[in-house]
Amino acid sequence: MVEKCFIPTSLAEALEIRKETKARPLAGGTDLMVQYKQGQGITPVFPWPVMIISSIGELRGIEKGEDGSVLIRALTTPYEIANCQDVPYPVREAASRMGAVALRNSATIGGNIGNASPKGDLPQPLILLDATVVLKSLDGDREVLLDDFILGSKKTDLRDDEIIYAVRIPKVEYTHVFYRKIGTRRANAISKLSLSCLIRVEDGAVTDFRASSGAAGPKVIRSRETEAILKGRRLEDVKSLIPEVLDGWNRAISPHAMPEYRRNTTRRMLEHFLLESVSASSECIIH
Amino acid sequence: MIEFVLNGRQVRFSGNPLTRLIDVLREDFGLTGTKEGCGEGECGACSVLRNGKLTTSCLIPVGAVCGDEIVTIEGLRETEQGKCLIDCFAEAGAVQCGFCIPGMVMAAQALLLCNSHPDEDDVRLAISGNICRCTGYDLIVDAIIMASEKGAGLW
Structure with a gap:
């Protein structure tokens, strides 16, 4: 079986590939490469086409909005989240405790949400803060509450032409x-x-x-x-x-x-x- | 075609982009210093540096390192920093069976690159993803602190 694997270098290219082939994004690999591994010396086999999105610069970085909200793009790693003071405390704290050093350098917030494991560490504090997910497709953007986006164990509301672009955390005041x-x-x-x-x-x-x-x-x-x-x-x-x-x-x-x-x-x-x-x-x- | 920098040299890989980086390192480039323990990112034996940051090479498909700089234990041992780490591991008696050591040395290098004067807690945190079943870690921690002292100015 010749497996399809794409390596888009821009978001626009990734959205085209997603729409045409329904290829699923693979970012840090820390969940998917384990789930579909075949063993030592053997290439993992995925049941669907894959696109490796790790080189798309537009999907990186954290940005603070004028309204005090924080936008964390999909490829941002737990290491980056844990070390950014703009990110609210419980999210930073959760990120700093994920896996160990190497995993925190590879895993991504987009993957942690998209994988929708009940044991995923980031959705919990994000849902506390009423964070939303920004989804992109060739048909435009959609922004939904993370609590609504994750439907259950390993299930999300992601359409098969959409890509998780970012998570937005609104400003929440607390004492x-x-x-x-x-x-x-x-x-x-x-x-x-x-x-x-x-x-x-x-x-x-x-x-x-x-x-x-x-x-x-x-x-x-x-x-x-x-x-x-x-x-x-x-x-x-x-x-x-x-x-x-x-x-x-x-x-x-x-x-x-x-x-x-x-x-x-x-x-x-x-x-x-x-x-x-x-x-x-x-x-x-x-x- | 996937191109990246491996131990300072530009290299190419033309196989399946989903091939695990560890398999490319060991099978295609003959760099067998990088070990596979668990194959699930839990033990750290396969740790390499990717753009200066510690990464488990069993979890990363080679297609994800396009344009990146990868350093393995074979690349590190040629540098003054690597030589210092290796000497200190030997002097401290930090090595028993040795299987975890390439990963431990990479984790130590990743730490020293961002913190040249770590204390014991920093060291233990830095190697917290690297499992050693022989030493009980104390001598490894000693070795890394020794390297930070003896190699002052190298990092």
Whole structure:
């Protein structure tokens, strides 16, 4: 079988190839080259045409918008994201804990989203921040909420003539923020569980509260219903509302394996974040 | 036709662009210093430098390195930096079976290129993607710190 493989050097060329052949983009290779490997000395075999997009300069880089949003183009690596102060804390933190040094130099944000693994590290904090995905095709651009774009485990809403161009993170104000990834060891660990939380306290009132869970169901979990429990409440009332929040969150997540462990640990992290936020005197990162 | 710079020389590869870089290095260019351990990017034995940054060559298709600069252990050992690292690994007794060492040396080089005076934590983070089943890492960490001291000015 002669496999089709294209190496476009511009976005325009890539979009043409995508439309004509439905070839799927391959960027860092850190997921796909493992998934379709054949063994030592043997070239990986893919069940569809492939285009290697790693040399397309238009798909690189991070840009800060005038409205405070941050645009991260698809080929940006976790190393670049982790080292860019314009990127919000939980996303930077997640990027800095992906794999180990070499993987962080090769993997891409576009790949991490397109692969849509429930254990992918970047979608979780991005969904917390209501990030959108910018998709390009010869017919034009489309921008959708990442939470809507990822449909489930390994499933996205990507059309077969589209390419993931970038992720846009809107400006989100918060006073306290938290990110934690739980893996079997510090390097090269696939997430067993991850959680991001943020809260915004203004004049003693909670004006925003969000949480998102990774690896606790087929896709990243937000629960607007649970988040609403704290919104608009006085800070001093938060402590007494924690059981209600934990209960709501417990119902929202749907761990596929070791559900008891995942539920307990998620509840403990969420409780820790809320208790620490209530007692913290000023804006801070909760560890 | 895929063209890239390998250990300072312009090279060409005309086979399948999806061929893994490690296979091209070992099979087509005879550079067998780069080892394959897990083949999944987990062990770091196949680490090379791509444009000065550490990369696992088992995960990257050769078609993705067009125009890039690749350095393997064979290229590094010809440089003053490489010689210093190799001497320090020997002096510190950091090598037992040796299988992980080319990857370890590449990881050390990647670290020293961006941080010429690393502390122990920096070194441990830099080699956190490289697995060694013999040494328990301590002597490797010593070797890298020794290189940063003895090779002062090289990086």
